[in-house]
Amino acid sequence: MAKMLYPFLIVVALALVGYAGGSLPALQVVFGIIIPYIAMAAFVAGFAYRMLGWVRSPVPFRITTTAGQQRSLPWIKANNLEAPANKLGVLGRMALEVLLFRSLFRNTSAGLRGKRLLFGEEKLLWAGGLLFHYSFLVIILRHTRFFLDPVPFFVPWLQAVDGFFQVGVPAMYITTATILVALLFLFARRVVMPQIRYISLPADYFPLFLILGIGTTGVLMRHFFRVDIEAVKELALSLVVLQPRIPANVGPLFFAHLALVSSLLVYFPLSKLMHMGGIFLSPTRNLTNDNRRRRHVNPWNYPVPTHSYAEWQEEFKEKLEMAGIPLDEDLDHKPEMAAARGGHA
């Protein structure tokens, strides 16, 4: 229970601190300008630092996971997406993975019914995950109307599609509903499914609550406690052009929203949310399956002691002679090290 409760309380506290800070004109500079700047810097620097950290470690072996037929004989149909034989195949495989969550789409459930092990299709996690990520993406893109002037061409189009159902005034966006539903689903499965509850850490609940908090404060601002949208845009734009200033009438609710967004930015590089960058580096997915066609070089391929043929022949000489297996003359009898050929170590 504490695993859920503490992250929840932390998110509530962060929102309240933001709200309080926004209520006090003296602190608005801190919560409206200084903290967002620090958070953005932490996000960019942190993200880059983590990516570089991974990239600094080499990929010594080509350990592709193959999920389809290899390219071998010309008359056997190869599957270039699931066992990519070339870079193009890898590109396709990665695109499917990143854009459509290919591997998760494979998901099944396994369970014993009597003495029979049965498998069922299990697409809910895939659907919930996809729904969450795409809703979030659309929401972020929609928000560029606050940061960019002129507003990018696609934003009005996106708003029109997203607000298609024209429910309420102002119209409720579809993605507002879908992201909340998706987040609640992702949360619920951690609570309801015993296996998932067992493996879940506070670090799994915290980002769910944080993003739920961001969404909730956003909904409150748009639909319930209207904030001065012009003032918000003025603040956002001033931050982007590096001439920050706090307009009057922004309203404390916006500061709560901003505090949670800042928290997310800071938290992101420190957390599992880095799967966003990490997926691109995953060696089982982003490598070709052409190991025997094209040699992969390991930069730290160091020499190791081996048991050479010469030593072996020496040890088993009598038995070799007895069995009439031909002996090799003119051998170097020094122990051998399997040299690091091709590598620089």
Place this chain on the structure above:
Amino acid sequence: MPEKGPKPEDLLRVEHNKLPEKDWLEPDVDFKAKHGNYCYPSKPKMLEYLGMPNPRQWRPADDDWKLPPDWQEIIYKGMQERLDRFRSFKLFMDICVRCGACADKCHFFIGSGDPKNMPVMRAELLRSVYRRQHTTAGKVLGKFAGARDLTEDVLKEWFYYFYQCTECRRCSVFCPYGIDTAEITMMGRELLNLVGVNINWVMEPVANCYRTGNHLGIQPHTFKDNIEFAADDLADITGVKVEVPINKKGAEILFVTPSADYFGSPHYYTFLGYMALFHEIGLDYTMSAFASEGGNFGLFTSHEMMKRLNAKIYAEAKRLGVKWILGGECGHMWRVLHQYMDTMNGPADFLEEPVSPLTGTRFENATSTKMVHISEFTADLLREGKIKLDPSRNDHFRVTYHDSCNPARAMGLFEEPRYLLRSSCNNFFEMPESTIRERTFCCGSGSGLGTDENLEARLRGGMPRANAVQYVHEKHGVNLLTCMCAIDKATLPPLMEYWVPGVEVAGVHELVGNALVMKGEGERTTDLRGTPLLTKEEVTANV
């Protein structure tokens, strides 16, 4: 099978959704209660022979594992080294979101219900220590951040669970980030090996292989005896006397296969199949009494040990002056050959790009490594009409095929064996989709776990595979489970005996050998196992 062990219906009583109240961060392995689920430690002399650390007598059920005094430092340092060397390891420590998609993909979890057999948990056992050492949150927040100190109990838990993973990579197919538990387990075992915590069923084959050239410790004279014995057997069955050249310099092709092929059963019948095939096509090849093992239990020890054992294959190919290398049926052997050998011990610039001497086909997928899989080689022969098969000689079998983990998920070798099987027999049936090809279930005994002392874990881990066999056994009367892995051939028979009595286990080239029409052969009255073939009347009656 164990006379007094658990009955199948007892083992099937598995609860997947009843999870312990206790937080997983508390290590909790009672080795006395878990007897039958772990393997015995390495004998000291194996480690001494290999120059590996901390050889000693110890038992998992003992309180004192006699670790070196600075064992924590050794592990921390080893972990740092591996984080710096393997992007896979570093990334897989960081990016898991614990979505749980992997949970019910693991045969050990399905068969045991032990929550720490969920792949995500297996990795968390290591991640929790990683977080404590390498992440700010873990250092500051400790348990709250899912971090924990490396205590002896944690190490014991590592031993239990990293030797209860067969590195089959099924979970990595389903993971949205491609996190590969084989990679985690390999790192876990490397770290354990640094302080002398390992199992004899891995270390003895490694030591044998280092010394004699093969896991079983077969010395050159016995090697030759076994092969000559097999040639006599083959002559009795087919009426054709074959020669198998050994250590022959200047042969065109070096043939390397797991040692179980010429020593174990039912591997042996597959070996007879190879011999018949090579003779029939007049292949200019040699076997080597030195490179007498294709398998590599170094893979189950450390990357370094894998390289040490693998080195002999290229070295021997060079010494014998062959043009290229042909490899027999095996699972993990092919993971090493396909994904590691060229990188570790190549480039094989002293060999030639493999070309089939019979068909002229260039094996373009093996131009760098210069090693061809026997099923690729034979599929090409068959396609080009260089061999003739009489599938009716396998009419006494109703056949299914188990994709062995490594050829499936580390090579993508799916169609070649199926092409051979469909051409070698008339009754072939696939198991359910969720249990074949890239989704294939491990035999439950891979990665050096195929011994007797952990039989309960093996039977549990092999249950999903056996269950699918049972399905086709009941539905189609399947009585033969074919596969292309030496560990499968050794461990599936007892698994079948336990779960699906009446199903035998065979290699693909055993069926090829049965069906192969040879020049100058007598009429076949039995298959390669000596089982009488069906008469014409029996065949008709069966239809």
